[in-house]
Amino acid sequence: MFPIEAPTTLDKGLIAIAEKVRNGIRITEEDGLLLFEKGELGFLGSLANEIATRLHGNKVYFNRNFHIEPTNVCVFTCNFCSYSRQYKHRDDGWEMSMEQMLDIVRRYDGQPVTEVHIVGGVHPKMNLEFFCELLSKIKAHRPDLHLKGFTAVELEYMFRKAKLSVREGMTKLKEAGLQSLPGGGAEIFHPDVRNVICADKVDGTGWLEIHQTAHELGMHSNATMLYGHIEKYEHRIDHMSRLRVLQDVTGGFNCFIPLKFRNKDNDMAHIAEVSIIEDLRLYAIARIFMDNFRNLKAYWPMLGRQTAQLTLSFGVNDLDGTIDDTTKIYSMAGSEEQTPSLSTEQLCDLIEAVGKTPVERDTLYNELKVYTPATA
Numbered sequence: 001m002f003p004i005e006a007p008t009t010l011d012k013g014l015i016a017i018a019e020k021v022r023n024g025i026r027i028t029e030e031d032g033l034l035l036f037e038k039g040e041l042g043f044l045g046s047l048a049n050e051i052a053t054r055l056h057g058n059k060v061y062f063n064r065n066f067h068i069e070p071t072n073v074c075v076f077t078c079n080f081c082s083y084s085r086q087y088k089h090r091d092d093g094w095e096m097s098m099e100q101m102l103d104i105v106r107r108y109d110g111q112p113v114t115e116v117h118i119v120g121g122v123h124p125k126m127n128l129e130f131f132c133e134l135l136s137k138i139k140a141h142r143p144d145l146h147l148k149g150f151t152a153v154e155l156e157y158m159f160r161k162a163k164l165s166v167r168e169g170m171t172k173l174k175e176a177g178l179q180s181l182p183g184g185g186a187e188i189f190h191p192d193v194r195n196v197i198c199a200d201k202v203d204g205t206g207w208l209e210i211h212q213t214a215h216e217l218g219m220h221s222n223a224t225m226l227y228g229h230i231e232k233y234e235h236r237i238d239h240m241s242r243l244r245v246l247q248d249v250t251g252g253f254n255c256f257i258p259l260k261f262r263n264k265d266n267d268m269a270h271i272a273e274v275s276i277i278e279d280l281r282l283y284a285i286a287r288i289f290m291d292n293f294r295n296l297k298a299y300w301p302m303l304g305r306q307t308a309q310l311t312l313s314f315g316v317n318d319l320d321g322t323i324d325d326t327t328k329i330y331s332m333a334g335s336e337e338q339t340p341s342l343s344t345e346q347l348c349d350l351i352e353a354v355g356k357t358p359v360e361r362d363t364l365y366n367e368l369k370v371y372t373p374a375t376a
Ligand code: V47
Pocket: 080, 081, 082, 119, 151, 181, 182, 183, 184, 185, 186, 187, 222, 223, 224, 225, 226, 257, 259, 260, 261, 262, 263, 264, 266, 299, 302, 320, 329, 333
């Protein structure tokens, strides 16, 4: 525990924040900004770790999932994206047929995966009807698989093309078997940044409306933030604050996932990636600021497994999953994880090496198995 009573050279504002956190008082946006400006690594880590330990003890969650990326053809032109191809250049990309995607699902027959994560580019010809059919076929084949799919960006386009309201479109997907939304497409909500890095896709208000509607229909979702490019600390706080406000209203977010900007082969390649110190500071501040998000996830295929392992001492309590090698969005953007695949044993070793206990969870964070050295 950080010794707030001991003589210290710490900024008085930081001491006041530590006291608030200890007394369960929510910190303000100004406090959050002060943490970014003045909070040094050890202070932030100790406070964030204290919160994570209070919530989860020593436990670190992961799930067994696999990804389907239907296409990388996309009508949008986000400057940070290394992965998408325009429709006119679709021969350089991929477009999966229904059968190809069902083949991926069949590949996991008999394997103990609990979730499929379906996210891709926004293809002008893959519409709501196509995805409803995909979802219902997956459900028919494997009813126990939790279907998590489609960013708010994909959904906004699908519903607009189908001339349906968000509620109508979401209801159709839910009836077809969709259970949760992943957190992608959030980037940075503030228009000063969004209009520069991804001007043509759904705006921050639209993203939040889609997640709110999903929550109102009884579905859960995740939230992300793409950090470490042109955004300022104020924009990060604004982003996290908007999520915190919605979470107060609906309680429907399962977790928050900061995503580190990677700079290979995209229109923002001239921007240097932030340091690991900045990564760790950000994770810790997210844990301290987002007091109504129980789970903070480090997505290791993007961060790299060693940095992800370090985040476990900075408030993170979830390492996502054991992911197969079909996930291309990060390897194409420069992540050192070129073939992001970790066996359950490797993931457990990684967690145990920092003195934590691996726990397998399902999408909704129900505990499925606690791994002790004897059970692994
Ligand atoms: O929205 C794209 C990001 C996201 C880059 O909900 C980039 O469980 C860094 O949202 N550098 C899609 N990031 C992936 C996503 C996700 C991933 C894992 C788990 C979950 C979940 C959601 O990927 C995009 C964007 O923010 N992204 N390009 C890049 N160059």
